[in-house]
Each structure stands twice: as C-alpha cells, then as structure tokens.
Amino acid sequence: xxxxxxIFEYLKDQKSKLALYLxxxxxxxxxxxVSLAMLAPFLNLLFGSEAPLDSKPxxxxxxxxxxxxxxxxxxxxxxxxxxxxALGMICVVILIxxxxxxxxxxxxxxxxxxxxxxxxxxxxxxxxSKILQLPVGYFTEKRKGDIVSRMSNDVNEVEWSIVSxxxxxxxxxxxxxxxxxxxxxxxxxxxxxxLVLLPLTGFVIGRISRSLKKQSKVAQEQxxxxxxxxxxxxxxxxxxxxxxxxxxxxxxxxxxNDSLNNLRNKMIFRRDLASPLSEFLGIVVLVCVLYFGGRxxxxxxxxxxxxxxxxxxxxxxxxxxxxxxxxxxxxxx
Numbered sequence: 001x002x003x004x005x006x007i008f009e010y011l012k013d014q015k016s017k018l019a020l021y022l023x024x025x026x027x028x029x030x031x032x033x034v035s036l037a038m039l040a041p042f043l044n045l046l047f048g049s050e051a052p053l054d055s056k057p058x059x060x061x062x063x064x065x066x067x068x069x070x071x072x073x074x075x076x077x078x079x080x081x082x083x084x085x086a087l088g089m090i091c092v093v094i095l096i097x098x099x100x101x102x103x104x105x106x107x108x109x110x111x112x113x114x115x116x117x118x119x120x121x122x123x124x125x126x127x128x129s130k131i132l133q134l135p136v137g138y139f140t141e142k143r144k145g146d147i148v149s150r151m152s153n154d155v156n157e158v159e160w161s162i163v164s165x166x167x168x169x170x171x172x173x174x175x176x177x178x179x180x181x182x183x184x185x186x187x188x189x190x191x192x193x194x195l196v197l198l199p200l201t202g203f204v205i206g207r208i209s210r211s212l213k214k215q216s217k218v219a220q221e222q223x224x225x226x227x228x229x230x231x232x233x234x235x236x237x238x239x240x241x242x243x244x245x246x247x248x249x250x251x252x253x254x255x256x257n258d259s260l261n262n263l264r265n266k267m268i269f270r271r272d273l274a275s276p277l278s279e280f281l282g283i284v285v286l287v288c289v290l291y292f293g294g295r296x297x298x299x300x301x302x303x304x305x306x307x308x309x310x311x312x313x314x315x316x317x318x319x320x321x322x323x324x325x326x327x328x329x330x331x332x333x
Contacts, residue, residue, distance in 0.1 A: 007158075010119045017111050024108035025171045028101050029178050035097035036313050037070070038090055067306050108171070120159055127151055145228030153223050169328055172321040179318050186311045187303055190293050194315075197288060201281040219267060222260040229253045282319040289315060 011018060056072055058065070078086040127150065139147075184191040233240065233249055240249055293311060296303040303311075 007119060010122045011115060014115050014118060017115055021108050021111045021115070022170065022174070024104045024111065025174055026178075028104040028108065029175050031097045031101035031104065032317070033178070033182060033314075035094045035101065036317065037310065038094055038097075039309075039313060067304060067310070071306070116159075120155065123155055123158060124151070127155070143224070143228035143231070145226070145231040146224035148231070149224040149227040153227075169325070172325040172328070175321045176318055176325070179314050182314050183311060186307050186314070187293070187296070189302060190289065190296060190311060193292050194285065194289060197285045201285060219260060219263040222256055222263060226253070226256050226260060229256060279319060282322055286312075286315060286319070 056069075074086065074090070077089060081089075131147065131151075180191070180195075183194065229249065229252055233253075240246060290312065293303065293308050297305055297308045
C-alpha cells in the first residue's frame with residue numbers, strides 16, 4: 001500500500017478538488033442516513049404497533065432519546081393530519097433525501113473524473129521525460145518492447161486498477177466509518193460485538209489477496225517479453241525468413257502468450273472472489289448481529305425494538321461498500 005501513496009503525490013496540486021470530492025461524498029452519505037432513519041419509527045406508528053407519545057420527551061444525546069423524539073413528531077403529524085397525510089409527508093422527505101443523495105453523488109463523480117485523468121496525464125508525461133533523459137546505453141540493454149509495454153500496458157493497468165479504485169478507497173471507507181459511528185450511537189454493546197467480527201472478515205480477505213501483487217508483477221513482465229518478441233519479429237522479419245526461423249520465433253511467442261494467459265486467468269479468478277466472499281462474510285456477520293441483537297431486545301430488554309430495526313437497516317448499508325472496498329483492494333494488488 002506504500003506504493004499506492006505515490007498516486008496521491010500526483011494529486012498535490014488538486015487539494016481543493018479532493019476536499020470538494022470528500023465534501024460531496026459526505027453530504028451524499030448524510031442524506032442517505034436521513035432517508036433510512038425515517039423508516040422504522042414511522043412504520044411502527046403508522047400501522048399501530050405502538051401508541052404515539054403524548055408528551056414531548058426530553059432531548060439528550062443518546063439513541064433512545066433521539067428515537068423517542070422522532071416518534072413524538074411523527075405521532076403528532078399523524079394525530080393532527082391523519083395517517084394518509086403523514087404517509088405522504090414521509091414519502092416526500094424520503095424522496096427529497098434520495099434526490100440530494102444522488103445529486104451530491106453525481107457532483108462528486110464530476111469532481112473525480114478530472115483528477116483521475118490528471119494523474120494519468122502526469123504519469124505519461126513523467127515516463128516520456130524519463131525516456132528522453134536516459135543514456136543511450138540503457139536502450140542497448142533494454143528491449144524496446146518492454147519500454148513500449150511500460151508506456152502503454154502498465155499505464156493502462158494503473159488507470160483500470162489503482163486510479164479506478166480511488167473512488168472506492170475514498171468514498172467507501174468514509175461511508176463505513178460514518179455508518180459505524182451511527183451503529184455505535186444506536187447500540188454500543190452490539191457494536192462492540194460487531195467490531196470484533198469485522199476485523200476477522202477483513203483478515204480472511206487480506207490473506208487471499210496477498211499473492212495478487214506478485215502475480216501481477218510477473219504478468220506485466222511476461223507482457224513486456226511478448227511485446228519485445230513482436231518488435232523483434234517486425235524489425236527482423238527479413239532475417240527470420242532468410243534463415244527459416246519462423247518456427248523458433250513462433251514457439252517463443254506462443255509459449256510466452258500461453259504463460260501470460262494462464263497468469264491472467266489466475267489473477268482474475270482470485271480477484272473475482274473478492275465480491276462474493278465479502279458478501280458472504282457480511283451476511284455471516286449480519287446473522288450473528290440478528291441473533292445477538294435479538295437477545296438484547298427480547299431477552300435482556302437492553303435495546304428498544306425501533307433501535308434494533310434501525311441498527312439492522314444501517315448495517316445492511318455497510319455490506320455493499322465493504323464489497324466494493326475489498327474489490328478495489330484486490331485490483332490495487
């Protein structure tokens with residue numbers, strides 16, 4: 001991951017855009033939380049599973065007080081205007097929240113695109129400047145195909161893996177941290193149990209992804225060899241035909257091509273394991289949370305049912321960012 005910090009070196013002149021990108025993502029996440037927070041207490045009151053509160057509860061910074069205040073205001077809305085009107089108002093609030101969530105998400109992507117392209121532009125410029133600065137002796141020792149591969153294929157790898165992962169590596173950790181903060185606020189006891197399970201799932205994913213970096217390096221080297229064989233073939237085609245060396249060159253090319261194909265298949269198989277594995281582990285954690293949280297509500301009366309419903313709703317929002325983050329981590333490797 002230290003080498004990934006080099007990418008951020010190319011963003012030193014983009015600090016204002018980076019701050020704007022973080023700000024837009026933060027607003028998008030907050031509006032998403034607002035839309036989710038309206039569901040549980042409204043459903044309980046609307047369908048008569050619980051009587052609305054008659055007196056306004058004293059506000060304090062804890063989950064019970066916040067949920068009771070929300071229940072009180074929604075209950076007053078139902079009492080004064082009826083259930084149908086209250087349903088319409090809640091739907092409007094949810095729609096407005098989702099609209100602003102997606103608006104700020106779009107604005108964040110608009111800010112990110114020029115930053116991504118700026119990184120690639122500077123990498124290409126630095127590579128070309130380096131080629132012009134290198135002594136002539138360097139080019140007698142190095143194959144031309146390997147240098148061309150670095151300028152084309154390696155830069156494309158940076159674009160498709162690391163730079164494409166920038167969105168996931170900035171946005172998804174921010175989403176996970178904010179939702180974890182909300183979960184801790186809703187139930188510190190249940191969150192303590194969660195904070196033990198999540199690192200274990202991360203450890204499993206990390207163990208599987210370790211070999212990807214080594215495989216990727218070997219694959220890029222093989223790709224450079226392949227480009228060199230093509231370059232040698234095109235530049236020395238008359239000599240090859242004069243000495244009937246077509247089979248020798250073809251054997252070298254096909255052998256390297258097969259090796260590269262096998263390496264890329266192994267890399268893709270392991271990389272594609274990231275998403276289903278992280279989703280399965282996320283569901284395992286969710287089942288554990290359902291069981292343990294259900295005991296807190298039913299057996300110990302430590303947690304309100306509304307808080308538990310909120311907890312489950314918010315926890316499900318961690319699964320997708322975790323999947324995307326693990327996939328991005330695999331791509332970086």
